Amino acid sequence: MRTPPLPRWPATWPSAWVAPLVLAAAWSIALVNEPELAAQRGLVFAGGPFVLLAGLHARLGGYLHAPERERLLPLPIEPARHFQSARPAHRRGLALTIAAGVGAIAAATLPDVARCGWLLADFLWLALAAILIEPGIAGVAAYAGRRFPAGHWITEAQRFGAGGWTAEEAAVHLYAPALGIGLATLVAMPGQLTLARLAERGAASSQHWTLLAAPMLAAVLVRVTAGRLYAAGLWEAVPWLSEATRRLAGTGAPAPRPAFVAHMHNPVLQLGATQLLRLCPLLRLRLVALVAVSGWLVFRDLPPDAPRIALWCALAALWLSPLQVLARERRRNAALLAALPLPAPERTGRLRGLEGALLAPPAALGAFLFVRWL
Numbered sequence: 001m002r003t004p005p006l007p008r009w010p011a012t013w014p015s016a017w018v019a020p021l022v023l024a025a026a027w028s029i030a031l032v033n034e035p036e037l038a039a040q041r042g043l044v045f046a047g048g049p050f051v052l053l054a055g056l057h058a059r060l061g062g063y064l065h066a067p068e069r070e071r072l073l074p075l076p077i078e079p080a081r082h083f084q085s086a087r088p089a090h091r092r093g094l095a096l097t098i099a100a101g102v103g104a105i106a107a108a109t110l111p112d113v114a115r116c117g118w119l120l121a122d123f124l125w126l127a128l129a130a131i132l133i134e135p136g137i138a139g140v141a142a143y144a145g146r147r148f149p150a151g152h153w154i155t156e157a158q159r160f161g162a163g164g165w166t167a168e169e170a171a172v173h174l175y176a177p178a179l180g181i182g183l184a185t186l187v188a189m190p191g192q193l194t195l196a197r198l199a200e201r202g203a204a205s206s207q208h209w210t211l212l213a214a215p216m217l218a219a220v221l222v223r224v225t226a227g228r229l230y231a232a233g234l235w236e237a238v239p240w241l242s243e244a245t246r247r248l249a250g251t252g253a254p255a256p257r258p259a260f261v262a263h264m265h266n267p268v269l270q271l272g273a274t275q276l277l278r279l280c281p282l283l284r285l286r287l288v289a290l291v292a293v294s295g296w297l298v299f300r301d302l303p304p305d306a307p308r309i310a311l312w313c314a315l316a317a318l319w320l321s322p323l324q325v326l327a328r329e330r331r332r333n334a335a336l337l338a339a340l341p342l343p344a345p346e347r348t349g350r351l352r353g354l355e356g357a358l359l360a361p362p363a364a365l366g367a368f369l370f371v372r373w374l
Contacts (some may be wrong), residue, residue: 005148006072006085017096018321019054021314027051028307031108031254034237034263037115041196042124043150049185051101052130054176056137059093062086063138064145064173070242079231094134098127107306118199118340123192129184132219139229142170145237145242169237170244183222220250268337272351275329280322287361290315294365303373312369326351 027047034040060101063069063086072082085289101123110114147169161171190211197208261273277283291310304312330350337347 006068006081007076010251017058017093019058019317020051020097020100021147022103022311022318023054024097025102025311025314027304028104028108031119032104032305032307037199040115040119041122041192042271043049044119045185045189045192048101048123048126048233049141049181051104052097052127052184053178053181055093055097056134056181059090059097060086060134060138060141062089064142064234064238064241065245069234069238071136073235073238075315078307079234080227081311082234083135083138083227083230084135090134094131098124101127104307104309107176107310118195121195123193126184126188129187129216129219130181132216132223133180133184133187135226136229136291137176138225139233140180141172141176142233142237143229144176144233145169145235145240147236147240153292167240167244167247169240173241184219185204187219190215199350266335266353268346269351269353270324271333271336272354275333276322277326279325286315286319290319291359292367297369297370304369312366316366319362320358326354 027043027050030047031043033041034043050124057065063083064332066086069082079204102120105119105123106116109119144154144158148158155168158168158171161175162168166174191213193210194212199201257274258277259275261270264273290312293315297308297312330348333351334348340347
């Protein structure tokens with residue numbers, strides 16, 4: 001009999017999936033501006049880990065940071081089920097990130113199929129290492145996120161890593177993601193060098209093939225032990241992490257509402273605008289970035305190529321991502337507005353005015369770019 005999945009809460013940061021797309025688009029522009037294959041290999045080696053690192057915290061959030069971990073922890077649920085319930089979201093996020101990297105390389109190198117194939121091989125070898133090692137990041141974070149006896153080497157590492165900025169038990173969460181991607185880069189490096197030798201000389205020795213395979217076996221070992229490390233630390237790590245998160249969040253007092261929101265005549269629109277500004281950080285910066293890139297594409301002498309179009313689309317998606325927040329809050333707003341003397345369309349919780357305000361900038365800028373380069 002198949003075990004039913006554990007319940008899940010809405011994602012705390014629904015826009016995090018856009019980060020790999022924005023970084024991959026910028027990476028693609030750097031690749032297309034470099035004509036030499038050797039230099040492009042260097043960009044894949046240096047930029048690939050940053051593409052994988054973008055959105056990593058959101059991909060791994062389901063293992064320890066997600067609200068369901070804290071709320072389901074008192075129940076008699078095996079750690080293996082907690083671990084399995086976080087894997088689907090992790091896999092989807094990792095698949096999206098890898099697809100963004102593949103698309104960036106393809107957009108920068110095609111129609112040169114041979115060059116595209118070698119660069120994709122380098123990146124996919126790194127992606128394979130990340131697939132094996134990323135669950136180990138959650139396992140190590142759970143195991144090292146506990147309180148250890150005084151004088152234990154992990155206790156000393158926690159004290160050194162926290163630096164007074166966060167709880168010592170939660171310090172591992174500051175470093176484990178970057179160190180995990182660094183380990184994946186180190187594991188993939190010998191294989192990438194072997195692939196470079198194949199591209200240059202058409203052959204590789206047995207030592208090169210050993211260097212290609214042996215580090216990946218170490219990554220397999222990390223993957224096999226990830227679940228055991230996670231099970232050993234889950235019960236203690238989640239409470240310490242939740243407490244540290246609350247301390248960093250402050251007193252819980254909401255941010256002050258901007259003055260222009262108070263001058264809105266529609267109370268439903270006031271509610272939606274307040275939610276949007278509090279739940280979606282850096283909205284102005286997102287709009288400035290979209291307008292700046294649009295102006296850059298307009299005043300260039302050449303029409304935008306695929307990587308630059310991808311960058312514009314990624315920034316437009318970043319600006320539009322608050323639509324997910326509005327959709328997530330729709331049912332809660334409907335319950336809040338149901339008892340108020342408002343017209344029936346407004347009691348549904350759907351904020352059409354805000355949705356239109358979010359859709360207008362990318363639609364207008366996209367139309368202007370289309371007319372400019374038609």
